[in-house]
Each structure stands twice: as C-alpha cells, then as structure tokens.
Amino acid sequence: MTEFIHPExxxxxxxxxxxxxxxxxxxxxxxxxxxxxxxxxHIAGAVKLDWTTDLQDAVVRDYVSQARFEELCAERGIxxxxxxxxxxDKNNWxxxxxxxxxxxxxxxxxxxMNGGRKKWELDKRPMTRETSKYPRGIYKAKEPNNSxxxxxxxxxxxxxxxxxxxxxxxxGEYTGEMLHMPDYPQEGALRAGHIPGAVNVPWSxxxxxxxxxxxxxxxxxxxxxxxxxxxxxxxxxxxxxGERSSLTWYVLTYLLGFPKVKNYDGSWTEWGNxxxxxxxxxxxxxx
Amino acid sequence: MSKLDAIIEEFQDLDARDRLELLLDFAEKLAELPxxxxxxxxxxLHRVPxxxxxxxxxxxxxxxxxxxxxxxxxxAPTVKGFVSILVDAFNGTLPDEFAxxxxxxxxxxxxxELLGMNRLRGLNAVQRRLKNEIGKAAVLAVET
Numbered sequence: 001m002t003e004f005i006h007p008e009x010x011x012x013x014x015x016x017x018x019x020x021x022x023x024x025x026x027x028x029x030x031x032x033x034x035x036x037x038x039x040x041x042h043i044a045g046a047v048k049l050d051w052t053t054d055l056q057d058a059v060v061r062d063y064v065s066q067a068r069f070e071e072l073c074a075e076r077g078i079x080x081x082x083x084x085x086x087x088x089d090k091n092n093w094x095x096x097x098x099x100x101x102x103x104x105x106x107x108x109x110x111x112x113m114n115g116g117r118k119k120w121e122l123d124k125r126p127m128t129r130e131t132s133k134y135p136r137g138i139y140k141a142k143e144p145n146n147s148x149x150x151x152x153x154x155x156x157x158x159x160x161x162x163x164x165x166x167x168x169x170x171x172g173e174y175t176g177e178m179l180h181m182p183d184y185p186q187e188g189a190l191r192a193g194h195i196p197g198a199v200n201v202p203w204s205x206x207x208x209x210x211x212x213x214x215x216x217x218x219x220x221x222x223x224x225x226x227x228x229x230x231x232x233x234x235x236x237x238x239x240x241x242g243e244r245s246s247l248t249w250y251v252l253t254y255l256l257g258f259p260k261v262k263n264y265d266g267s268w269t270e271w272g273n274x275x276x277x278x279x280x281x282x283x284x285x286x287x
Numbered sequence: 288m289s290k291l292d293a294i295i296e297e298f299q300d301l302d303a304r305d306r307l308e309l310l311l312d313f314a315e316k317l318a319e320l321p322x323x324x325x326x327x328x329x330x331x332l333h334r335v336p337x338x339x340x341x342x343x344x345x346x347x348x349x350x351x352x353x354x355x356x357x358x359x360x361x362x363a364p365t366v367k368g369f370v371s372i373l374v375d376a377f378n379g380t381l382p383d384e385f386a387x388x389x390x391x392x393x394x395x396x397x398x399x400e401l402l403g404m405n406r407l408r409g410l411n412a413v414q415r416r417l418k419n420e421i422g423k424a425a426v427l428a429v430e431t
Contacts, residue, residue, distance in 0.1 A: 052403030
C-alpha cells in the first residue's frame with residue numbers, strides 16, 4: 001500500500017500501547033465530544049483535554065490566549081518538545097480539532113492515533129479509570145499560526161475567487177434540508193444551505209468503519225480524481241463549528257500533502273448567521 | 288420536595304469534577320432495555336432523531352402514570368446520564384409533572400458550563416422530545 005505523504009504524524013494503536021510508558025517524552029491526550037468518556041475509561045496514562053472548556057475562551061468566540069494555552073499544557077506535563085498523541089471518540093473529530101489547535105500555537109510534535117477510541121475499543125485493548133499526574137511542563141506558546149485558520153473575510157474572498165471550498169457536513173446540511181426537518185434542533189444557524197461554490201465531501205468518506213483513515217489510494221481517488229483537487233490548491237474546509245473539518249484539514253494536509261489548507265472554524269454557525277452572506281440552497285421542499 | 292428537585296440539589300452541592308462522577312453514576316444505573324423492546328430498537332424505531340447519538344425512548348401512560356424505557360448507545364455516557372436522570376425523576380409521576388420541569392434543567396444541574404453551547408443543544412432536544420412523547424402518551428391514554 002502506498003504510504004501517506006506525511007506518515008510521521010499518524011501512529012497505530014499498537015504503537016501507542018508499546019510506547020505509552022515513555023511519559024518523559026510522550027503525552028497521550030484524549031479529546032472527546034462526550035464529556036464523560038474519559039471518566040468512563042481511557043488509555044492508561046492519558047490526560048483529558050476538553051475542546052470547549054479547555055481550548056475555547058469562555059467569553060469571546062475564539063481560542064484561549066497564548067498564556068492560557070501555555071498553562072493548560074504545563075498542567076498536563078506537556079513541554080514544547082513533548083510528543084503529543086491525540087485520540088478521541090467520533091472517528092477522532094475532536095482529536096483532530098485539538099491537534100489543529102496545538103498546531104495553531106506552534107506545537108511541533110503532534111500525532112494522531114489512527115482509529116481513535118473506536119479502534120482501541122474494537123481491539124479490546126485495556127482501559128483504566130485511574131488518572132495520571134505528571135510534573136509540570138515548561139511551555140512557551142508561539143503566536144497563533146493563522147496560515148491554517150480561515151476567517152470569514154478570507155472565506156468570502158475565496159468564494160469570489162472561485163477557489164476550492166470543501167463543505168464536509170452531511171448532504172442534508174449541505175443542501176439546506178436540515179433546518180426544515182420538523183423538531184430538528186436549529187443547529188445554531190438561522191439559514192440553511194452552503195457557501196456558493198463549495199463542494200460537498202462528507203468527512204466520513206475519509207474514514208473506514210473501524211474509525212481508521214482510508215488508504216492513500218482511496219483518499220486520492222476521492223479528493224484528487226472525484227473532486228479534482230490538486231495538492232497545490234489553496235483549500236478551505238468547513239463544517240458546522242470546525243470540528244469535522246479539522247479532520248478533513250488533517251487528511252488533506254498530512255495524508256495527502258496539500259500544503260495550503262485552512263480550517264474555517266467559524267463554519268456554518270458563523271456563515272449561516274451572517275447578515276448578507278451569500279448562500280446557495282439546493283434543497284427544495286416537495287410534497 | 289420532588290425527586291427532580293432532590294437530584295438538582297445533589298448536583299448543586301458538588302464541584303465540577305464530582306458532578307461528572309455523579310453523572311457517570313446515573314449513566315451506569317440506567318436500566319437495561321427490556322427484551323420486549325430490543326427488536327424495535329434494532330429496527331430503528333423509537334429513535335430520537337435530533338440526537339446524533341443513537342438514543343431511543345418508549346413512553347407510555349399506565350394507569351395515569353408515566354412509564355419510560357430508554358436506550359442510549361454506550362459510547363455516549365453523557366446523553367445516557369442525562370436520560371437516566373429524567374427516567375429516574377419522572378418514572379411513575381403524573382404526566383403534568385414533566386411538563387412543569389424547568390426547561391433550563393441542564394443549567395440547574397450545573398452541567399451547562401461543562402457542556403458548552405454546542406453540546407447543550409442536543410441534550411436539550413432529548414428533554415423536549417420526552418416532553419412531547421409524554422404529552423402524546425397522556426392524550427392516548429385518555430382516548431383509549
């Protein structure tokens with residue numbers, strides 16, 4: 001099988017099981033959608049990182065400050081040179097999201113455990129409820145690296161320039177049907193549809209049933225052949241709040257080696273609420 | 288004091304870490320789904336469509352009292368814990384009591400701050416769905 005372009009950022013469950021005791025140099029970080037999964041059981045030695053309460057500012061819609069990021073790393077025994085291995089539920093959405101935030105603050109050695117919690121559990125590998133405490137790390141965060149983060153004005157410019165926008169939400173969200181289903185929660189947006197010109201490639205198409213990523217050949221078939229994207233393209237990926245699209249950002253950047261991909265973390269909860277923002281809606285109600 | 292008020296008080300007395308532990312206790316004590324309902328679940332019936340997590344509810348009104356059976360996928364202990372609180376608080380009560388439950392229950396339990404806005408939405412939908420189902424079951428019980 002052809003290797004991924006940057007295989008060094010992806011490790012297997014086996015690798016984690018064999019290396020997890022090297023806590024001086026490696027920190028395993030669990031990042032989940034569900035706030036109780038870590039408490040219910042986690043990989044021995046892993047620390048918890050919550051994408052809302054730890055990574056996001058509690059008041060402003062943004063990530064935490066550099067100072068706060070430094071503190072949350074230090075508390076978990078993470079220093080600048082620590083190898084941080086992320087894993088989590090939901091096919092590693094939140095693991096990729098945390099990975100992306102760590103990259104935003106310039107952390108060098110970030111890895112994803114292929115398959116996340118799902119694969120670990122399918123393999124029936126051991127889990128524990130015991131939490132681990134590590135000596136404080138020494139951390140100096142860099143200025144946020146916005147070359148991997150798209151803001152709304154850039155997204156508008158991207159749309160106007162007809163450069164690739166990848167909407168990784170489900171087809172129902174993309175076409176605009178979703179907000180019309182009775183009793184469906186409003187998903188935090190007032191308008192439904194997608195950014196004009198965006199293609200729909202649901203994130204899930206990059207993953208296998210066991211939570212691991214598809215092979216390079218399959219991924220190339222999807223993004224390069226079917227979607228006609230080129231590795232030299234400047235691509236912006238988005239979803240609802242930027243979590244599913246950070247998985248796609250990871251796939252395009254590291255597994256397929258696109259050097260110019262940005263994640264639009266404002267995503268649909270910003271665009272679908274923005275006054276005057278252009279929207280394309282392909283769903284039409286039929287009786 | 289109602290059972291729900293007692294649960295709210297129990298949560299409010301705890302710090303954030305212990306609130307998670309208590310929620311996990313609730314998740315773990317949600318009764319297994321009776322065999323009679325398992326085939327319906329496997330056929331995808333009674334699923335709560337607003338919830339990304341596979342969540343299933345069966346609501347009936349028996350002799351004027353609410354009877355709830357629920358199933359939540361094991362990979363979503365948070366949803367399971369919240370459903371378990373609702374089942375614990377309202378099984379055997381009058382249908383009107385659920386209707387009177389505070390809509391901001393997750394805030395009162397001190398869980399909203401741990402969940403954040405995005406996760407709050409899905410869980411609020413479970414409470415809303417259960418309220419609707421209990422309302423329907425009560426009407427059905429009167430008609431039959």
